[in-house]
Amino acid sequence: MSTEPEPASEDTADALDAVDAGPETPGTANGAEPDAAGNDVSAADRASGSGAADVGTAAGEPGEPGRGAAGEAREPDGDGAREAEEPGGDGAAGDGAAGQVSEAQAELAAQRLVRERIERRKAEKQAPVGAGAKLSGTAADLLAAVRAVESGEKTAATVFGDPTPAPRRAAPEPVRQPQPVPAGTGTGPAGPAPETVQAVRRVLTEGGAPEALAPQTAALLGEGAQEALRADPWQLLRVGGVRPEQADGFARALLGAACGPDDERRGRAITVWLLEQAALAGHTALELSRLTATLSQRGVPDPDAAVQSTLAEGEALAFQDALEETRVHPHNAPNAPEASGGAGGAQSTEGAEGTDEGEGEERPVRVLVGLERYALAEESLADGLARLVGSAPKQDGSTADWEQAAASAQGAAADLIRAVADHGLVLHTGGEAALAEPAALLHAAHTLGLRAWAAAPGPLGRDRFAALLGDPSSGTRPADSAVPDSAVPDGPGRNSATVDGAVPAGPAAVGTVAGLLTGAEGPGRDADGALDLDLLVVLDAPQLDVEAGALLAESLPDGARLVLAGDPAVLWSVGPGRVFADLLAARVCPQIASRRPDAGPLGELVSGIGIGELGQVEAPGKEVVIVPVRDAGEAVHRTVQLVADSVPRAIGVPSEETQVITTGHGGAAGTRVLNAALKERLNPGPGRFGGFDPGDRVVHSPAPGRTQPGRVVKADADGLHLSCAGEAVVVPKERVEQSVRHGWALTAHQAVGGRWPAVVVVLPGDAAQTLSRPWVYTAFGRAARHLSVVHGVEQALPRAVAEIPAKPRTTRLPVLLAPQVPVAD
Numbered sequence: 001m002s003t004e005p006e007p008a009s010e011d012t013a014d015a016l017d018a019v020d021a022g023p024e025t026p027g028t029a030n031g032a033e034p035d036a037a038g039n040d041v042s043a044a045d046r047a048s049g050s051g052a053a054d055v056g057t058a059a060g061e062p063g064e065p066g067r068g069a070a071g072e073a074r075e076p077d078g079d080g081a082r083e084a085e086e087p088g089g090d091g092a093a094g095d096g097a098a099g100q101v102s103e104a105q106a107e108l109a110a111q112r113l114v115r116e117r118i119e120r121r122k123a124e125k126q127a128p129v130g131a132g133a134k135l136s137g138t139a140a141d142l143l144a145a146v147r148a149v150e151s152g153e154k155t156a157a158t159v160f161g162d163p164t165p166a167p168r169r170a171a172p173e174p175v176r177q178p179q180p181v182p183a184g185t186g187t188g189p190a191g192p193a194p195e196t197v198q199a200v201r202r203v204l205t206e207g208g209a210p211e212a213l214a215p216q217t218a219a220l221l222g223e224g225a226q227e228a229l230r231a232d233p234w235q236l237l238r239v240g241g242v243r244p245e246q247a248d249g250f251a252r253a254l255l256g257a258a259c260g261p262d263d264e265r266r267g268r269a270i271t272v273w274l275l276e277q278a279a280l281a282g283h284t285a286l287e288l289s290r291l292t293a294t295l296s297q298r299g300v301p302d303p304d305a306a307v308q309s310t311l312a313e314g315e316a317l318a319f320q321d322a323l324e325e326t327r328v329h330p331h332n333a334p335n336a337p338e339a340s341g342g343a344g345g346a347q348s349t350e351g352a353e354g355t356d357e358g359e360g361e362e363r364p365v366r367v368l369v370g371l372e373r374y375a376l377a378e379e380s381l382a383d384g385l386a387r388l389v390g391s392a393p394k395q396d397g398s399t400a401d402w403e404q405a406a407a408s409a410q411g412a413a414a415d416l417i418r419a420v421a422d423h424g425l426v427l428h429t430g431g432e433a434a435l436a437e438p439a440a441l442l443h444a445a446h447t448l449g450l451r452a453w454a455a456a457p458g459p460l461g462r463d464r465f466a467a468l469l470g471d472p473s474s475g476t477r478p479a480d481s482a483v484p485d486s487a488v489p490d491g492p493g494r495n496s497a498t499v500d501g502a503v504p505a506g507p508a509a510v511g512t513v514a515g516l517l518t519g520a521e522g523p524g525r526d527a528d529g530a531l532d533l534d535l536l537v538v539l540d541a542p543q544l545d546v547e548a549g550a551l552l553a554e555s556l557p558d559g560a561r562l563v564l565a566g567d568p569a570v571l572w573s574v575g576p577g578r579v580f581a582d583l584l585a586a587r588v589c590p591q592i593a594s595r596r597p598d599a600g601p602l603g604e605l606v607s608g609i610g611i612g613e614l615g616q617v618e619a620p621g622k623e624v625v626i627v628p629v630r631d632a633g634e635a636v637h638r639t640v641q642l643v644a645d646s647v648p649r650a651i652g653v654p655s656e657e658t659q660v661i662t663t664g665h666g667g668a669a670g671t672r673v674l675n676a677a678l679k680e681r682l683n684p685g686p687g688r689f690g691g692f693d694p695g696d697r698v699v700h701s702p703a704p705g706r707t708q709p710g711r712v713v714k715a716d717a718d719g720l721h722l723s724c725a726g727e728a729v730v731v732p733k734e735r736v737e738q739s740v741r742h743g744w745a746l747t748a749h750q751a752v753g754g755r756w757p758a759v760v761v762v763l764p765g766d767a768a769q770t771l772s773r774p775w776v777y778t779a780f781g782r783a784a785r786h787l788s789v790v791h792g793v794e795q796a797l798p799r800a801v802a803e804i805p806a807k808p809r810t811t812r813l814p815v816l817l818a819p820q821v822p823v824a825d
Contacts, residue, residue, distance in 0.1 A: 192218035192225070199226040207250040213239055230254060234269035244270050244298060261299050267306025270298050272315050275371045279576040282809040284378050284546055285319065285370030307369060317375045319368045321815040368812065374576050375812075377550040381579065382816035384553025385562075388424035389589055389821045394559030396534055397448040405444040412594045413440035419590040420445075420535065420561050427541075427583055428565035430594025431607065432755070432781065437594055438537045438565045439468050442509065445535050451523060452535040453509045455516050457543040457573075459708050459725045460754035465539055466510045513538065514706065517551050530557035540753045541566035545575025545705070546813070569610040570778045571752055572806060574705035582813040588821040606781045612773060614801040622651060622786065629792040632668035632764040636677050639669075642760050642788050643744070644681050651786045653758040655682055656697070660745035661779045662762040663771070669764040675742035682744065689715035690736040699743040699750060700724055700731065707750045709743055748779045759783035760790060768796030772804040 192200075192215065201214035203226045213236070218225045220238050228235055233251035236242050247269065252259045274294055278286050288307065295303035310316045402421035406414040412430070416437050419426045428438060438454065445452035456462040515521025516531060523532040536556065538544060541564035544552075556562060564580055572578050584591065598607060601623040608615050617624060627642065629635045643658050660678070665671045679685075685693030689712070692698065696712040700722055710724030719732040720740060731740055745762075761779045763771070771793065780787060791797065 193223070196223060196225055200229065202226070203229045203254075204250075207233060207253040209236065209246070209250045213242070216240065232265045232269075233259075234263075234266050237269045237273045244273060262301045264306075264309050267295070267300050267302070268310045268313060268315060270295060270300060271306050271310040271369075272371070274298075275316060275369065278810075279371060279374055282572060282576055282578065282807070283370075284374045284576045284809075284811045284813075285368035286810060288318070288367040288369055291369050311369070314372070316369050317372050319370070319375070319812065320365045321368060321812060323364045323366060368810070370812075374546060377547045378577065378812050379816060381546055381550040381553050382813055382820065384550065384556070385425060385583070385588070386817060386820035387558070388553070388556065388560070388562055391424055391558055393420075393422070393424050393561050394534055396450045401448055405448060409440050409444065411437075411596065412592055413437040416441050416563075416592045417444050419592055420563060423590055424559075424561055425589040426561070426563045427580070427589060427591045428563060428594070429568055429584070429591065430565075430596060431567050431569075431598045431603070431610075433596040433598045433603070434567075434594030435465060435468055435539070435565075436596065437592075438539065438563065439465070441563065442469070442535075442537060446509070450534040451532065452537070453511065453516070453522055453533050454537040454539055455511050455513045455522070456539040456753060457513050457548070458540075458706060458753050459512055460751075461540045461543075462510050462512050463725060464753070464755055469510065513544070513548055513552065514703070517548075517555065525555075526557065528557070529555075531555045531560075533557075533560065535561045535563070537563040537565060539565055540570075541580040542568060542570050542578075543573045543752060544577075544579045545573040546577035546579060546811075547575060549577070549579045567781075569774060570781070571749055571774045572809070574749060576809075577811050577813065578809050579813065582811055586814045586817050586821075587823050588817055602780075602783055602785075602787060605787075606777060609773065609777045609780060609801050612802050614776075614798045625786070625788045627788055627790045629764065629790055631792065632766065635669045635762055635764040635790050635792055636673060638790050639674060639745075639760055639762050640677050640681050642790070643678060647758050647760070647786065647788065651758060653786060657756060658758040658760060659751065659754070659756040659782065660760045660762060661748055661751050661782060662745055663767045663775070664747060667764075667766070669762055669767070671741070671745040671747060674745035674762065678744035679742060689720055690733065690740075692720060692736075692740070692742075697743045698722060699741050699746065700729060701739050701741075702729075707746075709754070748775050751782050752778055755782055755784045757784050758786040758788070760788045762790045763793045763797065764790075765792040765794075768793045768800075771796060771800035772806065773801050774806045776801055 197214050197218045200218045200221075201211050204211055204214055204217070207229075217229070217236065217239050221228045221235060233254045234247050236250050237244065237247045248259075248266070251263075251266070271291070274291060275286060292303035292307060295306055300306050307316075307318075311318055399421070402417065406417040406421070409417055412428075412434070413436070416426065416428055417440070420441060428434070430437065442452050442454055454465055456465060511521030516536075519525065526532045533556075536552070538552065543566075544564070553562070564583065566580055568581060568584060572581065583589070597603060601617040601619040601621075604617045605615075605624060608617075619625075627638050629638055639660055643655050643660060647653050647658050648655055660674055662669060662671055662674060667673070679687075679696060683693060683695045683697075685696075687693055692712045692715070694712050694714055698710055698712055700708045700710055702708065708724040708729070710722040710729065713721040713723050713728075715721060715733075719730045720736050722729040722731060722740070759779075759782045776797065780789075
């Protein structure tokens, strides 16, 4: 989509695309990628390159291309993506009343606690174990007794004689463990001291950089930030939205003649910056050959020395992965042509020492470099999943009980229940109708007495699944639910007032992934800090990135069961990794494929897109309507007309239940322009509260990759008051610009997980380069009753569906799982 420049890494995309040595995967150069907050960034928003794996698609970059540090700086247009990640910064929006920890702050606190546990476990694995040092309880007592006899302190008879039995004590009543309270209740992470911010502001001014960067820079570099900037001006690259050209200009202003392109500090900073851009594009690591080539494009004279310096300083990690050990299918492998021996660096044997036993042949490896943050997360995720796969599930209910529950279910729901009965990790795939099968599993688990919960990456998916389970207040379930009437025992639990044998749902055991991890939702944690549950069903699993996946896997107790359920055809996660796709390719656990097709013309249309076919469907009830347009201006006009008039009048769906989806934020038909036009028609007002008025439809991003739809209630000295999924949210005024957008029009990444009665997908002519099969599948699949397509891309739409799959991502999860988990039959 030819859009106004979004804060995206255009130059990074160009550089990395230019050095792709291997043959391109057809169509992988196109398609919208998400930024760190879940926003689609179109091809023109990023760059016009055509490489097979664009790793620089989502970074916020201030100023105009080619300008130095004095260029105007803009905050990353990513719904608060960077700010919420930075320790000691502004944090995220202050959800809830004053004096409470914000949702993002609580999530960061929970992540820190779990990461500490991860690092502690890894340190324990590597540390030498002294004799008896790891023993406790009876084992420790026995060891002490043996040593006492060996030393002569006691005789064997006195030590090992039959002891006088102690009176049995009654077992205490189990006490419900309170939900964890993040550290620092009532106050978020401390921000930088005012004097530090002021000192940093002076240094930035001296170097010609915008003063607006001072708070974020001080938060990132901490106490003494001004000295750190003077000692290494390229540290400015750590601030979201700063480009290498601007950091170079800042360094020249501070260092003068001592500044040069061969400065070791510059090489390290640009190396880390490129790895961060790769993570924003979904990669957990980059191939060494590609990284060094891109560094060369960036004017680093000795790329190898820059990478070695970065590794020596501990700012990145290097890995050698034997290609034979990865069980990724060829079409799923990152840079597959190189992996099979084509041109390029994927089949690098640099530093390889392993040889096939008895043959003396050199084993092909790929050398990868990644940030420690994502490397540790991916390794922890692999360890946690291997633990689930390798351990026997907790015996809750007899085999006969599980079989009875499966026999009373229908179709793939029965297969899912049987698989979960015997395995700690199960994958479930299917479209919208297939959600009834995890619902059946959840009901069966509750019937068997398991502590079972479902979690979705965001509130849209949570609320959608809760509605499928049935409204707890009414005690009913949907009539087309896969849960059989016989699964609910007779007695007080059955509501005699319901019709068609509806199942009383009880309190819906559904939350968000972030809510479970922070303790704001879900069962809380047990005495060991693990989630207090026996079964966890993760919905919309393709949206799970490696960090969230690692936190979940580490939080599950031994013997727990994990089900990852989702539609593999939708867009992948905003964060780095492709957890669900990697697990499907690795084949390390049972995979249950739903046989429930999505019904109606919309289901037929979306199912065809999933297999690369965009066919015509019969839509007697106007379920699918194509609205041709000539240009972006007409696209905006027709979109407003559809939402405000045509859909409510002809389909019966009111404007507030109609969602507009487009390819990006910028441009003549992006979310900004569409939201402005829709606001003028549906809720006109002066926008006196940072551009917002009471009644405005908005989306709030309290943390990276998280989107909460809501409405503006009011604004006061505390900030902007929102109602999000029935919950009151207060966004501090300094966070409004970064974390709140109007929400009549969304990008496809923001809409993932949600379903609306009516959806209007806007495809102006210049959107052709942003389209891909997963994008179209995701956007079209958000409609439950009616889909209008404002169509101006002509043949680009069927071509994208037929020829442009998801962009490849470089990940290590299959390689890490291979030596730990055998391939499932």
